[in-house]
Amino acid sequence: MELNRRTVIAGTAAAGLATTLGTGSAQAGTGSGGRKPVRELFGTLADGTKVYRWSLENGGTRLKVLSYGGIVQTLELPDRHGRYANVVAGFDDIADYVAKSPYFGALIGRYGNRIGKGQFTLDGTSYQLSVNDGVNSLHGGAKGFDKHVWDVEPFTEGSDVGLHLHYTSVDGEMGYPGTLRTTVTYTLTRHGDWRIDYAATTDKATVVNLTSHVYWNLAGEGSGTIEDHELTIAASRYTPTDSGLIPTGELAEVAGTPFDFRHAKPVGRDIRAGHEQQVQAKGYDHNWVLDKGITARPEHIATLRDPRSGRTLKIATDQPGLQFYSGNFLDGTLTGTGGRTYRQGDALCLETQHFPDSPNHAEFPSTVLRPGQTYRTSTLHTFGA
Ligand code: GLA
Numbered sequence: 001m002e003l004n005r006r007t008v009i010a011g012t013a014a015a016g017l018a019t020t021l022g023t024g025s026a027q028a029g030t031g032s033g034g035r036k037p038v039r040e041l042f043g044t045l046a047d048g049t050k051v052y053r054w055s056l057e058n059g060g061t062r063l064k065v066l067s068y069g070g071i072v073q074t075l076e077l078p079d080r081h082g083r084y085a086n087v088v089a090g091f092d093d094i095a096d097y098v099a100k101s102p103y104f105g106a107l108i109g110r111y112g113n114r115i116g117k118g119q120f121t122l123d124g125t126s127y128q129l130s131v132n133d134g135v136n137s138l139h140g141g142a143k144g145f146d147k148h149v150w151d152v153e154p155f156t157e158g159s160d161v162g163l164h165l166h167y168t169s170v171d172g173e174m175g176y177p178g179t180l181r182t183t184v185t186y187t188l189t190r191h192g193d194w195r196i197d198y199a200a201t202t203d204k205a206t207v208v209n210l211t212s213h214v215y216w217n218l219a220g221e222g223s224g225t226i227e228d229h230e231l232t233i234a235a236s237r238y239t240p241t242d243s244g245l246i247p248t249g250e251l252a253e254v255a256g257t258p259f260d261f262r263h264a265k266p267v268g269r270d271i272r273a274g275h276e277q278q279v280q281a282k283g284y285d286h287n288w289v290l291d292k293g294i295t296a297r298p299e300h301i302a303t304l305r306d307p308r309s310g311r312t313l314k315i316a317t318d319q320p321g322l323q324f325y326s327g328n329f330l331d332g333t334l335t336g337t338g339g340r341t342y343r344q345g346d347a348l349c350l351e352t353q354h355f356p357d358s359p360n361h362a363e364f365p366s367t368v369l370r371p372g373q374t375y376r377t378s379t380l381h382t383f384g385a
Helices: 005-021 094-100 276-281
Strands: 038-044 050-058 061-066 072-078 084-086 106-108 119-122 125-128 151-157 160-169 180-188 194-202 211-213 230-233 235-239 285-290 299-305 312-317 321-325 348-353 375-384
Touching: 038 094, 050 151, 050 160, 050 180, 061 180, 211 348, 230 321, 276 285, 299 348, 312 348
Parallel strands: none
Antiparallel strands: 038 050, 050 061, 061 072, 072 084, 106 211, 119 125, 151 160, 160 180, 180 194, 194 375, 230 299, 235 285, 285 321, 299 312, 312 375, 321 348
16 A cells, blocks of 8 residues: 555554454554454355355455455545545345345456357357346356355465455356366455456366456445546557447557546546447446556556545556446446445446457457466556555
């Protein structure tokens, strides 16, 4: 966490107060090593499976993660005065996650975003996936990785704390070939940064594109629109889509369009520009083609800043794409952890990924994983105020 001197002092004081009140820990704001993650029962699924919630804290960041979907339920950060707020959308109740979550905070697999008609051909064999978004397959199909209970293994390593989350998807699940063994590691560093490391292996050739579907509002969950958040995306091109939000294959220039976020710009500035791509998607719901391409290590690709609170989020990834979704489908019918409803644009997603529908676009970077290979990608979230 990048904090100025005044904030560090204020943040430590605020954390001390929270400890007295029994809601926080002495670790917050100190930048010292974290303590062991703590587990509590969060709820029970209809079939009797217990869902646990893990609390992690390190370097001034507080994170609560569910074993269901690897969901980040809450993520609390100090503002420039050291005042904490939960900056991600979520629910209080497991039943809401099961019944109606638009992927709040969840791990997405096997394939982040859409595959056209839920079909692809690999090595001469055609596969039909579970279709759950009109005629297309979205975020892994009807029961994606967001709707499974993961095995969670807590760890403390040096000054880091974290969780290893394991899920094995059997051959043919949601139509995908191969048994896919996935481990996702969430790490909170002593600086309060949140890192995600994804790993997967398969026993048959398959396609994989894992991501995280956190909905951010740096002013605080339920506090209103994200249209005044300033966003920067290091991308000169994006992938325009058809009306079903499937990429046409074109890599269009952002220059001179509302899609140009190469310099910090309030999300709302051009959101009503009436560009046909925005009209179709009801806002931004597109994949940006990151200028850096695929890299061996995570590189900085996006910055989100809330001018009111001063909170900032910087994202680094090794992936070639970023799906920026401006919360277009939030319609005032879901009530979040703070008791307030979420309306359109009350939170936004920045999903690091390979491009949507890559299995049907030979010209896009490949998402094929073969036996003997290990899928590995990492995304780092750095917070400041
Ligand atoms: C992704 C998609 C959106 C929408 C959300 C979830 O970001 O691109 O179209 O489906 O997930 O509502």
